[in-house]
Amino acid sequence: MIVKAFAPSQLTLGLQALVRRLLPSHPQFPSLQQELKNKEAGDFAEQYVLHELEKLPQLSDCYIFHNVILPTIFPMQIDILVVTASGIIILEIKNIRGTVHFKEDPRQLIRTSDTGQVQAFTHPEIQLEQYIQAMQHFLSEHNIVTPIYGAIVFPFNNVEIHREGRGLPILMGRELPMFVHKVIAKNRGIATNDITNIILSQLQHRKPFPLCRYYQLEVSALxxxxxxxxxxxxxxxxxxxxxxxxxxxxxxxxxxxxxxxxxxxxxxxxxxxxxxxxxxxxxxxxxxxxxxxxxxxxxxxxxxxxxxxxxxxxETPLYRGQSPQNARKSPLNVTESPLNE
Ligand SMILES: [Zn+2]
Structure with a gap:
């Protein structure tokens, strides 16, 4: 069950407006246009994975969130989070084309595009480890101890992946159902409603606006x-x-x-x-x-x-459906009536 549905990231919406209003002759236009393409590709991949997860019958009793930001000891922005009776699954979704190398020492993700352009990214494993740690700390503050599983997911076959060493799982889209199935099969009887209610009550939003300030652009350029x-x-x-x-x-x-x-x-x-x-x-x-x-x-x-x-x-409703009335009917609506198992 999806409790926090897909929504394009705020930065994607802002970049769409910015690229629409900025003249193509502006010196920052090409880099902003590229950034928008990357963000849209990322959003598309996240939406695709959510859709695939929704179709899995094993997940019908689990709670699925898109884009989770919580007040934690490390900065956090989880692409997809699933609360299951075996623990929490955190998925870091990547939609990068070309050839990627997961380098070990130092840990970096190097992408070579089809045109030969080389680009370095933060190693997704570093992000994921940080999210797992932050999540563990967040839940312990609410007196909850639960296993947390993480995976980096490349949903599409548009990438060739090379990896040095071992670490957190890197999955292609087709491998995801089996990964999820194995986690769920461990069923530890974890109180998924409690965890879901706590997450819902603490969700935060990150706002990069106004983008003219964020990208140091003159308003007169719009x-x-x-x-x-x-x-x-x-x-x-x-x-x-x-x-x-x-x-x-x-x-x-x-x-x-x-x-x-x-x-x-x-x-x-x-x-x-x-x-x-x-x-x-x-x-x-x-x-x-x-x-x-x-x-x-x-x-x-x-x-x-x-x-x-x-x-x-x-103002967008949090719940799918989604008038406030529908939200009120949801058993998970913590603002109205916290649910206790
Ligand atoms: Zn017209």
């Missing part, structure tokens, strides 16, 4: 305006009820929402009327005020100084 999804240009015009692209005649009622999300991810988490007019290219301040009030349901009357909080645009 293209302004409202994006037309149909012809991929900025410059939709605000009409009375809708947004209109004069280039392709496409109309959209809520095209401004993505522009405000872009502002949040790239520039800042609040926006004034003046800033909104400049970023969305709207002339009339009254139209802008109405738009902001209706979109953000803010009722501040500080006039020119009103700062509208944009963070509400990103």
């Amino acid at each position: 293209q302004k305006g409202v994006y037309c999804e149909n012809c991929h240009h900025f410059g939709m015009e605000k009409m009375k009820r809708t947004w209109l692209c004069r280039r392709c005649q496409h109309q959209c009622m809520d095209a401004h929402v993505q522009a405000l999300k872009d502002y949040y991810m790239l520039v800042g988490d609040t926006i004034t009327n003046r800033e909104c007019r400049a970023f969305l290219k709207i002339e009339c301040k009254h139209v802008t005020k109405r738009l902001l009030k209706n979109t953000l349901r803010t009722n501040s009357n500080a006039g020119k100084l009103t700062k509208y909080n944009l963070s509400g645009l990103f």
